[in-house]
Amino acid sequence: MKHIASVVDRVETKGQEFIDLADEIWSLAEMRYAEFRSSELHASAIERAGFKVTRGVAGMPTAFVAEAGAGGPVIGFLGEYDALAGLSQQSGALTCVPNPDAATGNGHGCGHHLLGAASHLAAVVARDYFAANNIKATVRFYGCPAEEAAAGKTFMARAGLFDDLDVALCWHPSVASSVFMNATLANVQASFRFHGKSAHAALAPHLGRSALDAAELMNIGVNYLREHMPDLARVHFAYINSGGASTNVIPVLAEVLYTVRSPHSGDALDLFERVKQIAEGAAMMTGTRLDIIFDKACSNVLHNDTLDRVLDANMRAIGAFDVDARETEFAKQLQNTISADDLANCSRHFAAALRDPKPIITEILPYHPDVARPVTGSTDVGDVSWAAPTTQCLTACYAWGTGFHSWQMVAQGKQSLAHKGMLLAAKTLAATAIDLAGKPDVLHEAKQELHRKRGSRGYQCPIPPDVMPPPRRDASGKA
Ligand SMILES: [Zn+2]
Numbered sequence: 230m231k232h233i234a235s236v237v238d239r240v241e242t243k244g245q246e247f248i249d250l251a252d253e254i255w256s257l258a259e260m261r262y263a264e265f266r267s268s269e270l271h272a273s274a275i276e277r278a279g280f281k282v283t284r285g286v287a288g289m290p291t292a293f294v295a296e297a298g299a300g301g302p303v304i305g306f307l308g309e310y311d312a313l314a315g316l317s318q319q320s321g322a323l324t325c326v327p328n329p330d331a332a333t334g335n336g337h338g339c340g341h342h343l344l345g346a347a348s349h350l351a352a353v354v355a356r357d358y359f360a361a362n363n364i365k366a367t368v369r370f371y372g373c374p375a376e377e378a379a380a381g382k383t384f385m386a387r388a389g390l391f392d393d394l395d396v397a398l399c400w401h402p403s404v405a406s407s408v409f410m411n412a413t414l415a416n417v418q419a420s421f422r423f424h425g426k427s428a429h430a431a432l433a434p435h436l437g438r439s440a441l442d443a444a445e446l447m448n449i450g451v452n453y454l455r456e457h458m459p460d461l462a463r464v465h466f467a468y469i470n471s472g473g474a475s476t477n478v479i480p481v482l483a484e485v486l487y488t489v490r491s492p493h494s495g496d497a498l499d500l501f502e503r504v505k506q507i508a509e510g511a512a513m514m515t516g517t518r519l520d521i522i523f524d525k526a527c528s529n530v531l532h533n534d535t536l537d538r539v540l541d542a543n544m545r546a547i548g549a550f551d552v553d554a555r556e557t558e559f560a561k562q563l564q565n566t567i568s569a570d571d572l573a574n575c576s577r578h579f580a581a582a583l584r585d586p587k588p589i590i591t592e593i594l595p596y597h598p599d600v601a602r603p604v605t606g607s608t609d610v611g612d613v614s615w616a617a618p619t620t621q622c623l624t625a626c627y628a629w630g631t632g633f634h635s636w637q638m639v640a641q642g643k644q645s646l647a648h649k650g651m652l653l654a655a656k657t658l659a660a661t662a663i664d665l666a667g668k669p670d671v672l673h674e675a676k677q678e679l680h681r682k683r684g685s686r687g688y689q690c691p692i693p694p695d696v697m698p699p700p701r702r703d704a705s706g707k708a
Contacts, residue, residue, distance in 0.1 A: 230546045232358065232663045237547060239354045240656045247655070248648045250274065251346035255320075255642045258312040258328075258335040261375035262699035264291045267310040267342075271349055271372050278353050280370065287388040289698045291374040292381055294390060297356045301365030302672055304662045305391065306352040307399040307613060308345035309376045313338040318639035323562055325636040336639035340402030340626055341376060343642070343651040347400060351658035358663050366666045369394070373609070375699070378418075380525040382609035384698045386616045387690040394617035395672045396536060396665055399610050400654040402647065403623035404575060404631055406549065407594035408537045409530075411578070412603040413611060414461065414490040415497040417691060418524040420469060421447060421508045425517045427481040437479030441472035443515040444483040450507035451487075461605060462500055463490040486524070490607055494528040494615075494691050526691035528611035531682045532598060535675040536620035536665070541596040543660040544622060549591045550649045559644065560588035560628035563637055572630040578602050586629045589646060606633070615688040618675035622657050626650030 254267045268291040276282045280295035316336030317327040328336070352370035359366045371390070375381035391397060401409060423444055428437030451464055458464070465488045472480025489504055491497040505521060512519040552560075564572070576586060613619050626647040631637050641647055665672055 233543070233546045233660055235358060236354060236660045236663065237656055239357060240350060240652055240659065243350060243354065244652050247346045247350040248651070250349070251342045251651060252643050254310050254342040254345065255337050256330065258317065258331060258333050258337060259310070260314055260333070260335050261311050261377055261379040262289065262291060264310050264374050268293065268372050268374060271308060271310065271345060275349060275353070275370055286390060287385045287698065289374055289381060289384060291372070292385060293372040295352070295370040295372070296367065298359055298367045301367060302395040302666050302669070303367045303369065303393055304355065304666065305369045305371055305394045305397045305617065306348040306658060307371050307373055307382070307397060307610060308348040309341040309373050310345040311341055311375055311377050312336055313377050313634055316634065316636060316639050318636040320640060320643045322640050323566060336636070337642045338634040338636070338638045339377060340638065340642060340647070343402045343626055343647055344400065347651045347654040348398070348658060350655040351398070351662065354655065354659040355662040358659070359666065364666055376609055380527045380609040380612070380692065381698070383525065383527045383612040383690065383692055386612035386688070387692055391613050391616040396662070396675065397613045397617045397619040398658045398662060399613070399619065399621045400658060401621065401623055402626035402650060404625060404627050404629050405590040405594050406544065406624045406650070406653060407622065408541045408544070408596050409621035409623050410532060410537060410596065410598040410601040412492065413530045414463065414492055414603070414605055414607045415494040415527060415529040415611060415691065416488055416490040416607040417497050417501040417526040418486065418488045419501070420484055420486045420522040420524060422482070422484040422520040422522060423512060423517045424520070425479065425481050425515070428479045430477045430479050434479065438516040439472070439479050440483035440517050441480040443511045443517040443519070444468070444485045446514055447485060447508045447511035450511060451504055454503060454507065458500060459491050459496050461492050461603060462496070463605060464488070464500070464504065490605070492529060492603065494689070497526070498691060523693060523696045527607050527609040528615050528691060530608065530611045531614040531619070531679065533614070533618045533620055533675050533678055534598065535671060535678050536618055537596065537598065539664055539671060540620045540622055540657065540661045543664055544593055544657045547653065547656045547660060549593055550653055552589050552591055552646065552649070556646050557588050560646070563628045563641065564588055564630055566637060567630045567632070571632055575630045578604070588628055590625050590629055612690065615683055618679045620661065622654060624650040624654045624657070
């Protein structure tokens with residue numbers, strides 16, 4: 230662990246530059262596939278740092294790959310920078326109030342401004358270390374757009390961009406620090422558009438065929454399906470078009486967006502097929518026509534225990550950061566805005582480690598993958614983890630109990646705790662990369678573990694080959 234002191238020192242030295250980058254991306258708050266300025270801020274900065282940048286990879290203008298070094302193990306750092314719709318929030322406010330300076334109504338409710346900046350910093354620090362110590366290694370930083378309600382990395386995985394990696398490293402801002410050891414769900418998202426026949430609803434109802442009826446029957450059918458789904462499967466829907474506001478016109482068009490989730494990619498695709506059959510049945514019942522518009526999909530995360538143990542050792546060697554009285558007081562006040570149910574829900578996910586959590590959890594939680602509860606959300610890091618051995622950490626960037634995709638998370642995104650958590654992540658990822666570069670046997674074992682876990686079928690991208698990014702839907706949800 231000789232490298233730890235050097236990594237810590239280098240991240241601290243360069244830290245402010247990357248805190249500024251994260252803050253700027255927080256303010257831009259650009260949504261999926263529209264992260265033009267955020268992506269370019271990353272791409273041009275890493276280009277100035279001496280990386281060779283390829284922009285617009287996998288058919289996405291806001292995706293890029295930056296590479297430095299040659300030969301040796303190929304080490305990838307994953308970065309994100311997309312915000313969420315409707316979460317504009319004033320920094321540091323203790324009530325839900327939109328950011329007065331925001332150009333958009335979006336907000337960084339999942340901390341991806343921190344995620345991208347720390348991974349970027351880790352890539353630069355690792356590259357500098359390899360260069361200074363004459364260690365052969367290839368370092369890549371992946372600019373991954375559209376994680377939220379999209380699947381930038383799945384398109385990148387389908388394009389084979391992660392296939393030659395010896396290791397992929399990522400992290401996510403959280404309310405505590407540890408290896409990211411929870412299972413996540415695979416998902417599939419598609420829109421079901423019904424075409425009916427319009428008619429006057431009173432004068433000629435027998436001539437009309439209601440697209441809205443079809444959408445409603447589809448939803449009823451799916452609600453009956455729920456009893457017969459795998460454990461932990463989830464199905465959500467939202468009306469994109471409910472057929473108009475007139476009661477006296479039979480709706481000619483209705484559209485429902487569905488997200489289907491299940492613990493394993495294959496199960497999610499099977500469940501999606503059943504949802505499709507229900508939609509076809511609804512179209513048949515109503516004499517309407519159905520178009521299915523595939524939006525996106527992502528795989529469940531394949532954890533790599535071999536790599537996770539190395540990451541855990543490095544994170545512990547770096548150690549927890551301190552918080553001051555002001556940060557603790559702010560966290561306490563923020564917790565007052567979070568309901569008891571939400572706090573209890575947060576505790577359930579970390580129950581093994583925390584009986585009576587403080588406002589800010591600074592300790593590094595133990596690595597206990599066997600007792601970690603599944604996170605019943607999804608991440609497109611899942612597809613990277615099927616293509617290459619992948620390890621991730623979480624760090625405490627937010628007060629205990631803060632919900633993901635909440636205004637409270639946006640409000641804390643530029644506070645000092647978020648910055649401290651971001652730097653801990655950068656240190657952990659850079660240190661893990663450097664440690665692994667000197668351990669070819671561990672990298673080999675990690676690859677063997679991946680081959681074992683993904684089985685003989687290997688990685689099958691859940692997005693069909695004819696579905697192209699970016700999706701048709703714009704920020705307002707219109708097709
Ligand atoms: Zn996220």
